[in-house]
Amino acid sequence: MPNNRFHALREVLNREIPEIKAPSTKISDYFGANVFDKHKMKEYLSSEAYAGIVNSIEHGETIPRDLAEQVAAAMRSWAMSKGATHYTHWFQPLTGSTAEKHDAFFEPTADGGAIERFSGDALAQQEPDASSFPSGGIRNTFEARGYTAWDPSSPAFVIARTLCIPTVFVSYTGEALDYKVPLLKALSVLDKAAVDVCHYFDKSIEKVNASLGIEQEYFLVDTALFNARPDLYLTGRTLFGHISAKNQQLEDHYFGSIPSRVYAFMQDMETEALQLGIPLKTRHNEVAPSQFECAPVYEEINLAIDHNQLLMDIMDRVAARHNFKVLLHEKPYAGINGSGKHNNWSLITNTGKNLLSPGKTPKNNLQFLTFFVNTIKAVHEHADLLRASVASVNNDHRLGANEAPPAIISIFLGSQLTEVLDEIDTSRLSKKIKEENSLWQGIPKIPQILKDNTDRNRTSPFAFTGNKFELRAVGSSANSASPMTILNLIVADQLKKFKVDVDKLIKKGEKKDVALMMVIKRYIKESRNIRFEGNGYSDEWEKEAEIRGLANVKTTPKALDALVTDKAAELFAETGVFTQREAHARHEILLDSFYKKLQIEARVIGELVQNTIIPAAVEYQSKLITNVKGLKDIGLEQTAYAAQLDIISRISTHLNFIKTNVDEMVTERKKANAIEDIRERAISYDEKVKSYFAPIRYHVDKLEQLVDNNIWPLPKLRELLFSK
Structure with missing residues (x-):
């Protein structure tokens, strides 16, 4: 009898594509x-x-x-x-x-x-x-x-x-x-701080809104195959599975033709989302097989985050109607790219001005420089908090891997703006403004930066992309309110400090524009180390980042320490976004979630190995032993069944390793569970219990290559990735 995997595959191949029903052919109608x-x-x-x-x-x-x-x-x-x-x-x-x-x-x-x-x-x-x-x-x-x-x-x-x-x-x-209360507080603080700074340039500005566009990456897998993988439906990722012979190495999936069944799901999902006011604009195939992306038009940040949370729910419900399961886990499959949620952030005034977009006049360029440099300075001062805001057990699989922004927080600006800031940093500021279009000697007028006038750097966690900053380190399953709360409050805090610094110089008799440039120039120098234009995946960058004094915290339990430092407590108190009790509560909640998810993964590994993997391997090994005995009984020489003996021996080697290491992992899990301090418990799970995951997986994946395909009990990665 064929196993469940082939029943599932037949379901995929024989399934009809659901009919698509949109209220109208014009999106604007509904x-x-x-x-x-x-x-x-x-x-x-x-x-x-x-x-x-x-x-x-x-x-x-x-x-x-x-x-x-x-x-x-x-x-x-x-x-x-x-x-x-x-x-x-x-x-x-x-x-x-x-x-x-x-x-x-x-x-x-x-x-x-x-x-x-x-x-x-x-x-x-x-x-x-x-x-x-x-x-x-x-x-x-x-x-x-x-x-x-x-x-x-x-x-x-x-x-x-x-x-x-x-x-x-x-x-x-x-x-x-x-997540919403701190976000609303941060936005309120940012609004006031930004308006106060805007009044250096335009007294008519009454409000500044942070805007956000969230690019959502996800995988689709057939429901029947999903249900045949206990690790997928219990943890969101495959804990075992040998890499498919064909995966993303041909780079033929990115922006490729969308499969008809997936296209039907996308249209259905988009129709529901658009009726709910979610302004989805873009859809396409992503880099990995069975990976896709959708992206909306920019919205006010609170609404954008509400819409993204709603969108994830819509995707899951609509996918079920199409017999798909949406995988929002940051790394559902080993060996291919995981998924992120790129957060594109900018500041918009009530007069319609994007504060991160240079203009044609010196005043507009000076305004741009003010908010641009203050954002860089804010990230430099609080990179640890930004790193903590995107930390999770799922995202640890991405950050620092050669597929996503590294755990080192840095900022990419592009060559043109880097040159502008370097010139400001090294040039002498003119105290006497002789020409309307020049505020300092030796610096040309800043050109108007158009939307696509900077290059893209996919290895940078925080990149300027023309008229916005893109935070690329957010995980695909995350609530963007967490990193956006931190980003908005650190920028608000920095703008408040900027105004204090500028006003001090003005009180000393400096002209306003000169005072603005003097502080901007100082901030450029002080935040230089956070700027990096190279390959964030390289070993050289890790070494250079250490020399620069940039942190490289690769795991969540230690990254979350940033939430409860004295520096963070002072920031939270000054902005009023978190009380000390709220900050410590979030720290504990995130640590609790971290270790419990690893605990679940460890238990699933143990159960699958004992109840599924080992029995399948032993069944196939027994068939080989019977075959060898039969060949021996009819008088054949050992050379006739040497291959079978080799496979039997290799299966035993892998089984013994797996059983021994699962037992040791269970022992470490019990030790970790007995630790009272939640941070130490999370670290124990991360450094000790999780350390068994990869070795056990390696030997299970070796068994997958040895055991008869009809006996192997789990759908393989090639089936999960290419059956759609």
Whole structure:
């Protein structure tokens, strides 16, 4: 009988491509159809109520109770017109995924009837069980009260007949228990700091928004094959599997023709996403086989992150309809590229100016230099925090490997801007401005940098790409709120310090533009070591980075130390983004998640080896032994079955190694579990328990090459990667 793998493959080959049903051939006809955006508000609210809610959203003011009641009534009417029967507060706890608890609009009446009702109180606040979510000790089991509170800056939407209301999640005592609260605080601090600095150039600027475009990479695998791999569905990655003879070495998958079945999934997924207001613009094949990418148009950062979290959920649900499983793990397959989530970040004023885009006038170029250099300086000062913000057990497989930005945080600017900064650094600043177009002697006017006027460096974790910075180190499964909170707060802190430095010089009698350039020049010199234009994958860069004093923290438990340093505590206190208790709670939560995921992987390795791998190898070995005995019994010389004897011996060698090392790994796991300190426990899992993973895998993969294909119990990487 053929094994499950071939049943699964037949399912793939015989499956019909689902029919694609878009509401219209024009995306503009249905974009945002399931979102309670400003257009819907204007339709369902009175003009006074609409003006009030828009004012509250744009200026961050508290929404009055009577206005909340009107919005709730309008939101319910609109949602019910879309078929909604329930509502939920949709939030982002520290589990890394989204959460929701559904309540019906339906309420029974005293006369035995029923009515649909949704109050302003229900819109504004709910009370989920806080103790059941990660809190890092902030909430105990017997202190379960927590609150979700409406975030009106992110519009409500309808999905699966449920009105979803984006919310924050806080404890009874007010501490943040989610990713959104710190992000909103960081954005508020950045807005004020950036506006204050903008007033050196333009007094009419009233608000600065951080914008974000998130490129999402992912793999697709057939559901039947996914279900036949316990390691995939329990851990998100293949813990065993010999590299496919053909993988990505021909570089023929990148930007190649999209397979028809995948194309059907993409169109279906995009249709749902576009109806939910997610402005997906790009889709293509990525580098590795069965790897793909989608990317939206830039949005305000809070909304962009909400949309990315929603998109990952949509991808998973739509994939199921197409008998696919979406793999968002950063490294689902060994030997080929993993997946990231490139975060493209910039700053936009309420007047429509991109602060990271140079202009045609000296004033615009000086403004660009101000925000450009302050961002570089911020990353230089707090590279450890940025590294910590992208740290996870999954991402450790990518960072530092020759496929993704290294664990060393550096900044790539491109040759043109590097030359500009070097000239500013080495030239003498003119205190007397003789010409309108020149602020310093010997420096030409900065050319207007167009969108694609800088080269790309795929090895850089933080690269300037024309009018934005691209943080490439974020993992594909991560919530971008974590690194974006850190990036925005460190830039905000740096801009505040910049203003203090500039104002001091102005008070001493320096002209404003000269004072600005004097501080910029100093910052360029102080942050020079973070700038690197070469190959971030090279051994030479590791040595040079060490000389420069740049950290190279390759594993999560030690990278997370940055969250609880005195320097971080001072930064968090000054910006108000995290209390000390919140920072320490996040540190503990991330360490807890790290070691538990390794614990699960270790247990899966043990179970698969004992219950699946060893029995299959022994079965094949027994067949060979029977064959050898038969050949010997009929009088053949040993040379006739030397090959069989060699395979039998090699199988035994691999089996003995695997069994011995699994037993030792289990012993180390038990020792690690007994360690009280969570950081030391995480380090023990990382340095001791995980150290067995690769050697065990090596010998299992050798068995895979020896054992009869019909007996080997797991779908092979070639099947997972190329059956679609």
